[in-house]
Amino acid sequence: MLKVIVIRTLIDNYIWLVLKNNKCLVIDPSNEPLVTKFLKIYKLQLVAILITHNHNDHVSGVSALRNIYQVPVYGPKETNYLNNYTVKDNNVIDVLQQCKFIVLSLPGHTKYHVGYYHYPWLFCGDTLFSAGCGRIFNSSIENMFNSLNKINKLPSNTIIFPSHEYTINNLDFIITNNIALLNNMFIIKYYRRIIKRMILNKIPSLPTSLYLERIINPFIQCTNSFYNENKLIKLPKNMNNFNYFKFLRNKKDTF
Numbered sequence: 001m002l003k004v005i006v007i008r009t010l011i012d013n014y015i016w017l018v019l020k021n022n023k024c025l026v027i028d029p030s031n032e033p034l035v036t037k038f039l040k041i042y043k044l045q046l047v048a049i050l051i052t053h054n055h056n057d058h059v060s061g062v063s064a065l066r067n068i069y070q071v072p073v074y075g076p077k078e079t080n081y082l083n084n085y086t087v088k089d090n091n092v093i094d095v096l097q098q099c100k101f102i103v104l105s106l107p108g109h110t111k112y113h114v115g116y117y118h119y120p121w122l123f124c125g126d127t128l129f130s131a132g133c134g135r136i137f138n139s140s141i142e143n144m145f146n147s148l149n150k151i152n153k154l155p156s157n158t159i160i161f162p163s164h165e166y167t168i169n170n171l172d173f174i175i176t177n178n179i180a181l182l183n184n185m186f187i188i189k190y191y192r193r194i195i196k197r198m199i200l201n202k203i204p205s206l207p208t209s210l211y212l213e214r215i216i217n218p219f220i221q222c223t224n225s226f227y228n229e230n231k232l233i234k235l236p237k238n239m240n241n242f243n244y245f246k247f248l249r250n251k252k253d254t255f
């Protein structure tokens with residue numbers, strides 16, 4: 001049976017592990033000792049390391065883990081120096097006993113950022129967060145817009161596994177600025193209450209689902225694949241969906 005398990009590290013990072021029986025792969029392991037400890041306690045055999053992008057809080061445990069366990073590393077062009085296999089859009093990774101992952105190119109946060117998709121799961125790194133999206137570093141807002149649009153074309157039951165616990169901050173941004181594009185602020189505020197209680201009890205707010213993000217996440221709601229089909233969405237005058245997306249992303253940078 002397939003399972004996903006999370007290890008929390010640094011301030012708000014999540015390391016996701018996908019398990020099949022006693023074998024597992026790890027995504028964005030930024031902390032080798034924590035992963036090693038976990039593998040030992042649960043008697044798991046690591047079979048591969050997957051990287052979404054080249055930021056230290058995602059890759060800092062990769063070299064040490066690879067040296068200890070002698071497992072292959074899959075990552076995008078920007079993590080070339082760590083990769084055994086450099087992956088591109090649509091590549092298939094088949095390392096976990098018939099649990100195949102499809103590589104999705106998702107630039108925007110970084111230039112060569114990728115996600116890993118095994119229906120109905122998407123490990124999206126720093127592209128999509130619950131109620132928010134990633135910051136733009138060495139890529140462009142257009143790329144981020146297109147990557148979120150690509151994610152939003154997946155089925156609504158897609159389970160999203162982002163790499164950071166940013167949900168409360170993202171919801172606060174939405175509430176403070178009164179951004180409820182579907183006129184559903186009561187749902188957003190209600191959801192924040194639930195998440196706040198989870199966080200206080202040290203329960204992750206993630207994973208989330210595409211279904212939920214379409215209800216609460218203004219960045220997802222602004223993508224073409226959603227906006228064009230939802231005549232209920234109200235944007236400020238003189239703004240199209242891309243301009244508003246850009247406006248929100250810039251505003252969030254200073255929130």
Ligand SMILES: [Zn+2]
Binds near residue numbers: 053055109126
């Ligand atoms: Zn990052």
